[in-house]
Amino acid sequence: MIEFIFMLPLATGLTALALPASLGRIMLLITALLHFQLTIMSWMGKLTPAFAKYFSASPEGLLILMVTSFIFVCISLYAFSYMEETEMENKPVFICCMLLFLGTMSMVTLSDHPIVLWIAIEATTLVSAPLIFIHRSKEALEATWKYVLICSVGIALALLGCFFITMAMELGNINAPLTFTSLNTVATQLDPLWLKVGFIFVVIGFGTKMGLAPMHTWLPDAHSQAPSPASALLSGALLNCAFLGIYKTHVLMNVAGLGEFSGNVLIGFGLLSMLVGAIFIIGQPDYKRMLAYSSIKNMGIIAFGVGIGGFAVYGAFLHIIHHSLLKSSLFLSAGNILLGFGTKQVQRIGGIIGFMPKTFISLFAGFIGIVGLPPFGMFISEVVIIIGAFQEHRYICIGIFLFALTLVAAGTGRIFMSMCYGETTEKFQVKEKTLRLLPPYALILASVGLCIWMPDVVYETILHSIKMIGGTIHG
Amino acid sequence: MINISQSILVITLLSVLLSLGSTRLTSLVKIMALQGVMVSLTPLFLKDHGSFGSGAIIFFQIMILIKGLLIPGLLYMAVKRIAIKRDIEPFIGYHASILSGLAIILVSVFITNSLRLTLPAGHDIVLITAITTMASGFFLMMARSKAITQVIGYLMLENGIYLIGTALTKHSHTLYVVEFGVLLDLLVGVMIMGIILHNINSAFDDVDTTLLGRLKD
Numbered sequence: 136m137i138e139f140i141f142m143l144p145l146a147t148g149l150t151a152l153a154l155p156a157s158l159g160r161i162m163l164l165i166t167a168l169l170h171f172q173l174t175i176m177s178w179m180g181k182l183t184p185a186f187a188k189y190f191s192a193s194p195e196g197l198l199i200l201m202v203t204s205f206i207f208v209c210i211s212l213y214a215f216s217y218m219e220e221t222e223m224e225n226k227p228v229f230i231c232c233m234l235l236f237l238g239t240m241s242m243v244t245l246s247d248h249p250i251v252l253w254i255a256i257e258a259t260t261l262v263s264a265p266l267i268f269i270h271r272s273k274e275a276l277e278a279t280w281k282y283v284l285i286c287s288v289g290i291a292l293a294l295l296g297c298f299f300i301t302m303a304m305e306l307g308n309i310n311a312p313l314t315f316t317s318l319n320t321v322a323t324q325l326d327p328l329w330l331k332v333g334f335i336f337v338v339i340g341f342g343t344k345m346g347l348a349p350m351h352t353w354l355p356d357a358h359s360q361a362p363s364p365a366s367a368l369l370s371g372a373l374l375n376c377a378f379l380g381i382y383k384t385h386v387l388m389n390v391a392g393l394g395e396f397s398g399n400v401l402i403g404f405g406l407l408s409m410l411v412g413a414i415f416i417i418g419q420p421d422y423k424r425m426l427a428y429s430s431i432k433n434m435g436i437i438a439f440g441v442g443i444g445g446f447a448v449y450g451a452f453l454h455i456i457h458h459s460l461l462k463s464s465l466f467l468s469a470g471n472i473l474l475g476f477g478t479k480q481v482q483r484i485g486g487i488i489g490f491m492p493k494t495f496i497s498l499f500a501g502f503i504g505i506v507g508l509p510p511f512g513m514f515i516s517e518v519v520i521i522i523g524a525f526q527e528h529r530y531i532c533i534g535i536f537l538f539a540l541t542l543v544a545a546g547t548g549r550i551f552m553s554m555c556y557g558e559t560t561e562k563f564q565v566k567e568k569t570l571r572l573l574p575p576y577a578l579i580l581a582s583v584g585l586c587i588w589m590p591d592v593v594y595e596t597i598l599h600s601i602k603m604i605g606g607t608i609h610g
Numbered sequence: 611m612i613n614i615s616q617s618i619l620v621i622t623l624l625s626v627l628l629s630l631g632s633t634r635l636t637s638l639v640k641i642m643a644l645q646g647v648m649v650s651l652t653p654l655f656l657k658d659h660g661s662f663g664s665g666a667i668i669f670f671q672i673m674i675l676i677k678g679l680l681i682p683g684l685l686y687m688a689v690k691r692i693a694i695k696r697d698i699e700p701f702i703g704y705h706a707s708i709l710s711g712l713a714i715i716l717v718s719v720f721i722t723n724s725l726r727l728t729l730p731a732g733h734d735i736v737l738i739t740a741i742t743t744m745a746s747g748f749f750l751m752m753a754r755s756k757a758i759t760q761v762i763g764y765l766m767l768e769n770g771i772y773l774i775g776t777a778l779t780k781h782s783h784t785l786y787v788v789e790f791g792v793l794l795d796l797l798v799g800v801m802i803m804g805i806i807l808h809n810i811n812s813a814f815d816d817v818d819t820t821l822l823g824r825l826k827d
Contacts, residue, residue, distance in 0.1 A: 254791040275823040302778045356825045
């Protein structure tokens, strides 16, 4: 029963409410490990869906499930130590929401019914909201309010999109169950006009959640105000889940022969997000906000890659994996710095290389990775996307793409250099701890490892995921 | 003979106009309760939906309970606890709001006519009501400064989307389990928004959204 994958964290999450925080932390870790084990079992094909009307194990879903599960193991290890060292008013609620968050995200990756997918994505918003305002500062409250309201309204529009797709089905006189799998088999009979309208609404709706510009306004606030383990999850896992909703609809459009239209929509949103991300990174005074804008830019790259099609889709999927690994690692490093210096202002931080040499390593490696330099995976994925775009003769798009990448590299570089080597006025507060260092290291090593040796099964899963929209690796 | 479904829809439309013109939050919450019940009743009285099984009857009862009682109840509690009576300082005045509401109805009629959909008889007025409700929800969110009116605007938007769902699709596709999930999301969403509202109120001593402007670039 593949539904165990999301039922387990949901159940343990609710039990954690009743447990004291010390026990809850252990449960967080154990659930993370069990979830990872179940994910591996589902990859081996040992689990079959019990409610095939609503859930199925699609390759793209499994890929994102694996990324989410792996990141969550690392983050739960980090949170184990993090919760000891920070003051949190209500630790059981934090643990509960972390687990429910994992559960709802797993549900997103497994759902096959468009409206079940919608329910799961809306549920991720609701269970992650308490994570953001766990510190109850005025800023955190404002960020949570914006997050819940903007995302709920955005996702409501995606529901409208789902209804339009249902209507396209009715106009085509199709009597099939409403699942992505069965829709793909009858896609050509769907009414093209309403399918297009539905797609637009789905992109606007789930795009809000994914952080595509211009619907991204909640993202920097929420990611910067949430406690670092939660930011790492929001950025590394949640954005992918929202992307999955868009991707599944894009596949449907492709099968229905409207791939060019939906691809162009994605390219437009993608390039706009890249530019917005790049512009706001330059001169950003807050390093967690800088990381959040970098997520917007990377989501732009992914949407762009998928929109281009062909070889670039392969790049986009690589980018999803490596962005999740590197960005969550960076958010965890940023959490260490925040604990150490007690401020998010870039100006007041300096000399990390002297004060926190071990964090410096993960931070610097993450920085190299995130701007797309070798030996990290984002270098490969970005090159693949550019090659794919050349094959499709999208020269203007490539120009904008490269321009945004350069801006980001310059902006991030300046911020990281001043943080690592500059001078500081702050007093150093909390020492580095192994338990908080291992997870960022593990995430970065995973990214490097996947560049050197990618298991065949991962490779094949990516190929299966992109096959439907004509993605290949033999351009 | 009075057509029941049409009268329900007309009441929904009136509730939209009333909500745009209401000056008190408590009355706004009551209007939302009425609107919730009307919206939940609509699919029951649309003729071509055929006969309903017992599962459907239970589902609609739950829906009326949630939309007409639980959600307005939560909102009412939030209004009482935050102790705000008047929805002061609208960005757009009440009379102007009602006038905009009327304009929205006209535009919705125009949109529905220009879509040239082959809808079953009686469904075009559902579509008009749905678009009006959605657009007015958006309007309410933007035109009022209290955070709680934004929640109410969101609810109206959701009501509108539900109506569109009923107008455009047959119920044979949507399974009640799925619709129940959507409803549950809505309920939990309002609950969480209520909790945040309470926290905002204790942190800022007010729930005015103009106070929420600390985070920017």
